Amino acid sequence: MTLEQIKNDEKEYMVQAYGRFNTALVKGKNATAWDAEGKEYIDFTSGIGVNCLGYCDEGWTKAVSAQAATLQHISNLYYSPLQTEVAKKLCALSGMDKVFLCNSGAEANECAIKIARKYSFDKYGQGRQKIITLENSFHGRTVTTLAATGQDVFHNFFFPFTEGFDYAKANDIDDVKSKLTEDVCAVFIELIQGEGGVMPLDKDFVTQLQNLCKEKDILFMIDEVQTGISRTGSFYCYQGYGLEPDVVTSAKGLGGGLPMGACLCAKNTSGVIVPGTHGTTFGGNPVACAGAAEVLSRVAEPEFLKAVNEKGDYIRAALKNMPNVKEVRGQGLMIGIVTEKDNAKQVAAQCIEKGLLILTAKTLLRLLPPLTISYEEIDKGLSILKTVMEA
Numbered sequence: 001m002t003l004e005q006i007k008n009d010e011k012e013y014m015v016q017a018y019g020r021f022n023t024a025l026v027k028g029k030n031a032t033a034w035d036a037e038g039k040e041y042i043d044f045t046s047g048i049g050v051n052c053l054g055y056c057d058e059g060w061t062k063a064v065s066a067q068a069a070t071l072q073h074i075s076n077l078y079y080s081p082l083q084t085e086v087a088k089k090l091c092a093l094s095g096m097d098k099v100f101l102c103n104s105g106a107e108a109n110e111c112a113i114k115i116a117r118k119y120s121f122d123k124y125g126q127g128r129q130k131i132i133t134l135e136n137s138f139h140g141r142t143v144t145t146l147a148a149t150g151q152d153v154f155h156n157f158f159f160p161f162t163e164g165f166d167y168a169k170a171n172d173i174d175d176v177k178s179k180l181t182e183d184v185c186a187v188f189i190e191l192i193q194g195e196g197g198v199m200p201l202d203k204d205f206v207t208q209l210q211n212l213c214k215e216k217d218i219l220f221m222i223d224e225v226q227t228g229i230s231r232t233g234s235f236y237c238y239q240g241y242g243l244e245p246d247v248v249t250s251a252k253g254l255g256g257g258l259p260m261g262a263c264l265c266a267k268n269t270s271g272v273i274v275p276g277t278h279g280t281t282f283g284g285n286p287v288a289c290a291g292a293a294e295v296l297s298r299v300a301e302p303e304f305l306k307a308v309n310e311k312g313d314y315i316r317a318a319l320k321n322m323p324n325v326k327e328v329r330g331q332g333l334m335i336g337i338v339t340e341k342d343n344a345k346q347v348a349a350q351c352i353e354k355g356l357l358i359l360t361a362k363t364l365l366r367l368l369p370p371l372t373i374s375y376e377e378i379d380k381g382l383s384i385l386k387t388v389m390e391a
Contacts, residue, residue, distance in 0.1 A: 003036055021352045028055025031373040031381075033357065042381035043357045046370045049194075049226050049334075052253030052295060054370035060256045060294045067290035074286065076279065082289035089296040090262060093235050096248060098270035101284035102261040105225030105251035106140030111263035112188065112247045113144060115272045116219045117164075120185035122272065123217075132179050132187045134170045138195035139188070139223055148188065151196070171205045177212065186219035186247075191237045194226035197362040198329055198336025203241055210243055219269065221247040225261075226334070229253035230299040230371055233309040233332030240331070253371070256295040258288040299371060308332050308371050311378065315367065318382050324389040333373075337365040339389075347388055356384040 001009075006024045024036045031054050033041045046052065053060050067082070074080060087099040100111050113131060120128040133139065137150040143162055146154050150167035166184075169175040170193070180187075187209060193199040213220040222245045227237035231253060234240035238248065246269050251261035259282070265272070282288075298304060312332045319328045319337055324347075327338035339347065344365045351358045359366040369378070 001036060006036060021349065021357075023352055030054035030057070031370045031377040039355065041352075041355050041357050042377050042384065044367045044369045044381050045357045045359050046253075046368055047257065048359065049231060049252040049368040050255075051257050052229055052231070052299060052371045053256050054372045057256070057294075057372065059298070060291055063290045063294040064258070064287055067287050071286050073282075075281070076284065080284060080286060080289070082286050082293065083284040086262075086284075086289045086292045086296065089293065090250075090264060093296065093300045094239075094248065094264055095244075096264040096270075097267045098265045100263040100265070100273060100278065101289070102263065102280050103259045103282050103285075103288075104140075104261045105223075105249065106142050106145045106261075107280070107283070108225065108249035108251055108261040108263045109139045109145050109148065109188075109223060110142060111273075111278060112221050112223075112249050113148065113186075114278055115247055115263070115265065115269055116186035116188070116221060118277065119219060119269055119272045128183055128185050129164050130166060130181070130184045131164060132166050132168050132176065132184055134189055134193070134201075135167045136170060136193050136196035136199060137167075137190055137223075138193070139190075170199065171202045173205055173208045173212070176209060180212070180216060180218065184216075184218055186221050187213055188221040188223060190223045190227065191241060192227050192232065192331060192334060194334065194366070195361055197364050198334065198366055200329065200331065206241055206243060210245075213246075219246040221245060221249070223249050225249055225251045226368075227331075229295065230305055230308055231332055231334050231368070232330075233305060233312060235300040235305070237331070253299070254292050254295065255288045256291045258285075258291045260288045260292050304371070311369075311373065311375070314375070315369075315378060315382065319385075322386050322389050330367075333367070333369055333371055335367040336361060337367070338363070339365065347385075350388045350391070351384060354384045354388060356381050356388075358385070 025033045031043045033043050090099050117129045133150045135150040139145045139148040147161040168179045210220050228250045246266045248264040254260045324340045326340045329336045344360045348358050
């Protein structure tokens with residue numbers, strides 16, 4: 001099919017929920033993709049941080065294919081050795097105590113919200129249910145996770161939103177303190193606000209925030225949906241900050257390309273969810289778990305993490321010497337670019353035309369390439385980006 005045929009079918013048969021770029025991808029290998037008409041692209045997006053091992057990684061493909069040919073799904077009424085393998089690896093790599101497996105970042109965040117409120121209810125009874133998030137945050141697109149998101153632009157159309165959230169200023173501990181009223185049960189943050197513009201939080205601020213939460217027996221929860229699974233150069237971003245959260249949420253790169261989310265609990269929160277209080281039909285699906293097990297066997301190795309940081313440094317150094325670059329921020333292979341001309345959306349569209357897939361976040365360009373991207377692919381992509389930035 002031609003691109004025009006695909007676009008016409010999409011318009012006729014699909015809900016128009018997305019503003020799509022003008023290409024239809026049909027195959028890929030590592031950080032290179034091809035469209036329906038054979039055009040080649042360097043991919044600096046990895047499906048918005050999902051394809052952490054790139055397209056069609058040999059080990060991942062073998063693991064997923066073998067599991068699909070063995071047992072594709074069972075309900076959570078039965079034990080699953082693949083689930084326990086993934087949970088065991090996650091606990092070992094994160095230092096957390098137990099894991100709930102689900103299908104997405106929004107679902108993981110819903111689970112965290114339920115844990116926070118039940119933890120407080122079990123210990124203190126009713127009336128202590130408010131959760132503080134940060135302005136400019138993003139936690140998902142369900143009615144509840146939209147309410148948790150600290151951006152006014154998302155608080156429209158779908159009234160009434162779930163109650164029980166308030167928003168504090170990032171990197172302002174005094175503003176957080178002013179919001180910690182007696183009815184607060186948790187603080188929920190991203191250490192680097194991805195959709196909010198690749199905005200890292202200050203280490204001193206988050207350390208103070210963690211200490212404040214511990215003093216008040218308020219859960220300290222971290223959304224690692226975008227920053228986790230070695231994206232920022234440590235397995236989870238909070239490990240690079242030296243933090244000990246009560247709850248951590250994870251998704252995107254966890255399944256290596258299949259729908260996979262996880263809510264990780266420390267010892268004090270690992271017993272909150274009991275039978276009948278939470279569940280999922282597809283969470284911990286055997287095929288998704290097979291993909292996740294392969295991902296987890298590789299991405300936390302010291303040499304792998306070293307390579308992620310080296311590639312990130314290499315890209316940032318090149319970006320800082322490009323025209324139309326005002327600021328470069330982020331960690332590891334999570335990179336934001338502020339343009340001098342404030343023209344990120346136009347740059348992204350022009351990059352597509354020249355064979356580079358790139359993201360935006362608010363007014364920035366955003367890079368989330370596969371963690372396995374080769375230097376040859378990096379150089380090809382940077383060359384295209386430089387050409388567009390010079391125009």
